Amino acid sequence: MVIKVVRNFFTRIFSNMFKSRRDIRLGFYGPPNAGKTSLANRICKDFTGEEIGTVSKIPHETRTIQFKEKVEIEFKGKKMVFKMVDTPGITTRIDYEDFLKYKLKKKEAKKRAKEATQGVIESIKWLDDMDVVVIVLDATENPYNQVNITIIGNLAARKIPVLIVANKIDKNRADVKKIEAAFPEYDVVGISARYGKNLEEFYESVFKLSKKI
């Protein structure tokens, strides 16, 4: 009996030690072209000097999961170490003809579409492995999109903390209040990943959520 209690005690101590050592997996999810990679790049560049991926006006530029390990974010004297996980945009439709508008050749467009479909599947498979998720939405677009609701619903079911980012507030059509009204149960932070606007509030919210896990 005594041996069992002692063994359990040490098991708990050691497992907690290892748990606290693991970096927090911070996932960036959302629809295509909302600015997930732009935001992840901004953070990685600020704290590691390197970017995580390339950005483009053509949708589905990110077609595989991209990682950046050991990103130590310092905010108001506190530090947290994250594993950044940038994911391909989730959508219910992919048409290679949409890429032709961006002057891609048919063969390139078809290849991009094929990779994009696989990217969506990969993004969904990774949902389970996240500790905290940042949902990046384009603040100029209508937030009442079923894909947004589905992703957030899945994260809620998995009890994964969620922060909603309303990106592109530098644009005139941006409407952060509309996103807040669409998701009243979540924290919504308006930012501009491109110009680094309002990132202080973003970091504060990420730290607050990360402490909960």
Added chain:
Amino acid sequence: MVKKSNLGKIKGFSIQFLPYSEIRDLGSSERIRKILKIVLENNILILQGKLKSEEETRLIEDTMAMVDHVKNFRGIELAVISGNGSDGVWNKMKKGVANVIVGGDLGAVTIVGPATIVKEIKRNPKKIELMLNK
């Protein structure tokens, strides 16, 4: 397996209503297969009730796998219209109990259409619009 030869050559479409009783006793895989089968036959599906959130993601995954494998299939447009979210606690509880008894949220409606027909489903809290491709 579904016949795919008509996809991409839209001469018309139909709207098919599926009562929840038709999928209530099916497992998740069968439910999704049934929904995609209807959509692949160029129908806009109006389903009574809604899928579980994990079934919705599964529907997206399976749709993407099909875009990759089925010629002229470009995916789906999906929208779920639920009841009033501003219900009080008592009403929510009543609905919750009713949902458990019937096995699903019958106050909701799910619309699924092939992307070749449905260009966009525009929605806001007050209305829902189906924009069709020409």
